[in-house]
Amino acid sequence: MSVAYDIDASAAASPNDLEAFWMGFTANRAFKRRPRMVSRAKDMHYFTPEGRPILDGSAGLWCANAGHNRQPIVEAIQRQAAEMDFAPTFQFGHPLAFRAASRIAELAPGDLDHVFFCNSGSEAGDTALKIALAYHAVRGQGTRTRLIGRERGYHGVGFGGISVGGISPNRRFFGSLLPGVDHLPHTYDREKQAFSKGEPEWGAERADALENLVALHDAQTIAAVIVEPMAGSTGGLPAPKGYLKRLREICDKYGILLIFDEVITGFGRLGTPFAAERYGVIPDMITFAKGVTSGAVPMGGVIARKGIYDTFMNGPDHVIELFHGYTYSGHPLACAAAIATLDVYRDEGLFERAKALEPTFADAAMSLKGKPGVLDIRTVGLVAAFDMAPKAEGPGKRGYEAMEHAFHEEGLMFRVTGDTIAVSPPLIISEAQVGELVEKIGRTIDAVM
Numbered sequence: 001m002s003v004a005y006d007i008d009a010s011a012a013a014s015p016n017d018l019e020a021f022w023m024g025f026t027a028n029r030a031f032k033r034r035p036r037m038v039s040r041a042k043d044m045h046y047f048t049p050e051g052r053p054i055l056d057g058s059a060g061l062w063c064a065n066a067g068h069n070r071q072p073i074v075e076a077i078q079r080q081a082a083e084m085d086f087a088p089t090f091q092f093g094h095p096l097a098f099r100a101a102s103r104i105a106e107l108a109p110g111d112l113d114h115v116f117f118c119n120s121g122s123e124a125g126d127t128a129l130k131i132a133l134a135y136h137a138v139r140g141q142g143t144r145t146r147l148i149g150r151e152r153g154y155h156g157v158g159f160g161g162i163s164v165g166g167i168s169p170n171r172r173f174f175g176s177l178l179p180g181v182d183h184l185p186h187t188y189d190r191e192k193q194a195f196s197k198g199e200p201e202w203g204a205e206r207a208d209a210l211e212n213l214v215a216l217h218d219a220q221t222i223a224a225v226i227v228e229p230m231a232g233s234t235g236g237l238p239a240p241k242g243y244l245k246r247l248r249e250i251c252d253k254y255g256i257l258l259i260f261d262e263v264i265t266g267f268g269r270l271g272t273p274f275a276a277e278r279y280g281v282i283p284d285m286i287t288f289a290k291g292v293t294s295g296a297v298p299m300g301g302v303i304a305r306k307g308i309y310d311t312f313m314n315g316p317d318h319v320i321e322l323f324h325g326y327t328y329s330g331h332p333l334a335c336a337a338a339i340a341t342l343d344v345y346r347d348e349g350l351f352e353r354a355k356a357l358e359p360t361f362a363d364a365a366m367s368l369k370g371k372p373g374v375l376d377i378r379t380v381g382l383v384a385a386f387d388m389a390p391k392a393e394g395p396g397k398r399g400y401e402a403m404e405h406a407f408h409e410e411g412l413m414f415r416v417t418g419d420t421i422a423v424s425p426p427l428i429i430s431e432a433q434v435g436e437l438v439e440k441i442g443r444t445i446d447a448v449m
């Protein structure tokens with residue numbers, strides 16, 4: 001697909017010194033030796049400074065669900081920047097924050113009615129964990145301080161998030177983390193689940209491990225369980241059939257709060273506004289970020305059930321109910337971007353579109369089954385993950401080579417985790433572009449095998 005390139009040369013110019021920027025979650029030396037640089041974006045594409053189009057197979061970082069630089073979102077941000085740049089939301093307010101919160105609460109299922117804003121998925125994870133602890137303390141159950149995460153889980157990089165998270169390199173250099181944390185087993189078993197489309201048949205029983213943790217620690221010590229409905233960062237592991245329902249039942253039985261981290265699955269990634277709806281399970285809190293503004297301005301948040309919010313609304317009414325918040329909670333530019341983004345999702349029916357496209361997307365991804373070195377392919381919603389056999393040098397090398405090859409030779413951006421290629425394109429992707437995406441992945445796998 002040829003796409004016009006019209007950016008002015010100064011904005012596109014490559015920097016000649018890449019040293020100062022210490023890049024997160026990046027192999028800095030390898031990147032700086034052979035950068036993968038983009039300087040413009042529109043709809044399904046990035047463009048390199050030289051003007052080469054790059055098909056966006058990862059919605060940036062799982063966030064640009066509406067596609068890039070959508071006009072209504074761009075204009076809303078521009079208008080807001082001219083109208084009011086910043087306003088505090090501690091003890092003062094501005095209308096857009098209330099409107100954005102109402103719009104988000106409207107999308108959430110059940111009585112998930114109250115939205116606490118922050119600026120990222122990591123802050124959202126830590127905020128939800130803090131609300132859970134404070135909720136139990138406020139209602140006189142202060143012994144409930146234990147937090148339960150899951151192996152292979154990702155909840156951002158704050159100390160709370162890495163404590164309940166289950167990805168070892170994200171944890172091992174950072175000291176003793178939060179005390180009183182335990183983990184459920186992850187839900188993946190290649191022998192039983194390989195090449196599953198959607199939710200694997202096997203694995204609901206892994207939720208029963210929560211019963212064992214309750215037996216070990218006593219329910220009265222456990223505040224909350226946090227899981228991703230689809231474990232994204234570890235390589236796209238959809239919840240097994242019935243797993244989340246089972247977790248909900250066990251949490252209800254013991255008065256434990258259930259938190260869904262929907263930083264990736266929120267805003268249509270699995271064909272519903274939130275994955276909670278897809279699975280027919282209402283958690284006590286949902287964390288969100290990324291897709292809420294289609295990535296255009298940083299924003300995150302926690303949606304809490306009415307009963308949680310109401311528990312805090314006690315005591316003298318001049319007293320602050322929750323000692324938590326961020327200077328930029330409900331930032332005017334983020335709120336403007338969020339409202340415009342939710343309008344685009346609604347007006348273009350993008351969540352429904354993702355749902356309708358899921359079977360085509362899954363079939364296309366599975367067409368790579370049987371390629372030498374492809375150990376598993378998983379799909380759910382508009383997410384697909386391809387596990388490649390590691391190279392003799394060890395895990396991660398083949399994945400890195402695939403990312404380099406795809407960018408430089410195929411004009412494709414995707415995420416890699418170890419030797420797993422993960423794709424999660426903007427929800428505006430066309431059927432033809434699904435085909436193009438999978439062809440490029442297929443050629444990339446061939447090239448690095």
Ligand SMILES: Cc1ncc(COP(=O)(O)O)c(C=O)c1O
Nearest residue numbers: 120121122154155156261263264
């Ligand atoms: C499930 C999940 N939670 C939390 C985060 C952290 O979000 P952020 O990078 O915005 O802090 C991510 C980021 O990928 C995520 O996938």
